[in-house]
Amino acid sequence: MTSSTISAASQPPLSKIEQAKAELCGLELAPRLAEMGREGWEALDEATLTIRLKWLGIFFRPVTPGRFMLRLRLPNGVISAEQLELLAEAIDRCGEHGSADITTRQNLQLRGLLLEDMAPLMVALETLGLTSRQSGHDNPRNITGNPLAGIDPEEIVDTRxxxxxxQARLLGPAGPRNLPRKFNVAVGGAPDSFLLHNDLAFLPAEHNGELGFTVLVGGFFSAQRNELAVPLGLWLRAEQLADFTLALLHHYERAGNRQQRNKSRLMYLIDELGIDAYRAELVAAFAEPVLSHAGSHLVNRAPRSGLGVHGQKQEGLHWVGLHVPMGRLEAASMLELAGLARTYGSGELRLTEAQNALIVNVPGDRLEALLAEPLLQRFRPDPSTLQAEAVSCTGNAYCSFALIPTKSVAQQVLEQLERRIELPEAVRMHWTGCPNACGQPYMGQIGLMGAKARKDGEMVEAAKLFLGGSMGAEPKLAELHHKGVPLSDLPDVLEQLFVEHFGARRREPAAS
Structure with missing residues (x-):
């Protein structure tokens, strides 16, 4: 008997979180948002405040009580200047509390909002084709794709x-409303589409000369376990991806573990059933013809940064990739980015998993003027090799799980290192504040995770170090190198690591 046929009566009791979800779906709160805003966040029960609101993309942040985070959905990381301006205005009204972060899922999170802001903001989002629906907790998260989709000279298929x-299938009337745990979906469309950290990944692959997608499942990072996705043994045509995703998620909704949250991600279900039985159940649930496949695909190298000036597949047009330090934006910089996209491009921007922004469709005769814009002194198209591929979660400034202030510490450490060493090429550094690994430290050539360590007889803020993550033809996760380096010692320790492992050259000390 498989897990999907075990009767509910034989199951252990639901966890506390599952009970709260079963009592009321967070989507039912949408009509009540204005009323809830008037009554104030203090009037909300704990389950609504900390769980159910996340179905609408609204996050209570205990470290900033009364100020909420709103996570958008931006499929494939595409956003227009008009949409970005609306989001900038929303956080501008929050004054010093307002900011935005580009996430590692090509998305945006707005910070500093009040609960009473939410109802009118949701209406404004909808008028511009945006939504924050089901962007948090036990839901399918923002669906990622090639950030260069449609403009990439190396593109295999346009993922947009x-x-x-x-997304339309998952958010539609038949979409899942109560998964056992969060779920990440991604579609690859280029030779550098590393997506194996997703629960479900579709990578371009050929079958008897026809282009389609091979299916990989089970990738995830957590405090307990980290896995790369594995081949499911199926090949799909492009037009099957949406319905197959829906069928897989409905199966997961029925069969996933709801008693042990630390064993509720998809890979645990695959382990329980075995890959062959799991595949058989999915094929039966999908009820469309599918083809067997060995799992080979057309992805063969690590992702490009996209930074700098590059020619598009459209003759005469270019994209300009801008490095956004640690992915942090303020209202003013968002408005400037939107203005640059309108003035020099087509009014469209792309967000990347490396937390950077691309202005697209820039004619050649406008490049010089764009590169001379003041904002590009801060959001540089040519950042240093240390800054170029640095990624960070939000840290303990906003997250109660984080043990260190990741973004500020990372920036300070990198600036110190820039004065000490020269790197021959960019090195991927991923910073995360806690073992939940939102900053994806296992994907970095160097990964850093918030921790505590003893120094001079006292417990101090520290970082675990991981080395060796690869996103190339033979991907692998970074492994623990040091269990806790005090933050005050990080510049010295990282300097030595860069010299020993990445060919860095020490700079001559500046003359006094």
């Missing part, structure tokens, strides 16, 4: 319509 079709 595929990602949008998947």
């Amino acid at each position: 319509p595929l990602v949008e079709a998947i």
Whole structure:
């Protein structure tokens, strides 16, 4: 008997979180948002405040009580200047509390909002084709794709319509409303589409000369376990991806573990059933013809940064990739970015998993003027090799799980290192504040995770160090190198690591 046929009566009791979800779906709160705003966040019960609101993309942050975070959905990381301006205005009204972060899922999170802001903001979002629905907790998160989709000279397939079709199915009337745990979906469309950290990944692959997608499942990071996705043994045509995703998620909704949250991600279900039985159940649930596949695909190298000036597949047009330090934006910089996209491009921007922004469709005769814009002194198209591929979660400034202030510490450490060493090429550094690994430290050539360590007889803020993450043809996760380096010692320790492992050259000390 498989887990999907075990009767509910034989199951252990639901966890506390599952009970709260079963009592009321967070989507039912949407009509009540204005009323809830008037009554104030203090009037909300704990389950509504900390769980159910996340179905609408609204996050209570205990470290900033009364100020909420709103996570958008931006399929494939595409956003227009008009949409970005609306989001900038929303956080500008929050004054010093307002900011935004580009996430590692090509998305935006707005910080500093009040609960009473939410109802009118939701209406404004909808008028511009945006939504924050089901962007948090036990829901399918923002669906990612090639950030260069549609403009990439190396593109195998344009992922935008595929990602949008998947989102439409998942957020439609038949979409899942109560998964056992969060779920990440991604679609690859280029030779550098590393997506194996997703629960479900579609990578371009050929079958008897026809282009389609091989299916990989089970990738995830957590405090307990970290896995790369594994081949499911199926090949799909592009038009099947949306319905297959929906069928898989409904199966997961029925069969996933709801008693042990630390064993509720998809890979645990695959382990329980075995990959062959799991595949058989999915094929039966999908009820469309599918083809067996060995799992080979057309992805063969690590992702490009996209930074700098590059020619698009459209003759005469370019994209300009801008490095956004640690992915942090303020209202003013968002408005400037929107203005630059309108003035020099087509009014469209792309967000990347490396927390950077791309201005697209820039004619050649406008490049010089764009590169001379003051904002590009801060959001540089040519950052240093230390800054170029640095990624960070939000840290303990906003997250109660984080043990260190990741973004500020990372920036300070990198600036110190820039004065000490020269790197021959960019090195991926991923910073995360806690073992939940939102900053994806296992994907970095160097990964850093918030921790505590003893120094001079006292417990101090520290970082675990991980080395060796690869996103190339033979991907692997970074492994623990040091269990806790005090933050005050990080510049010295990282300097030595860069010299020993990445060919860094020490700079001559500046003359006094």
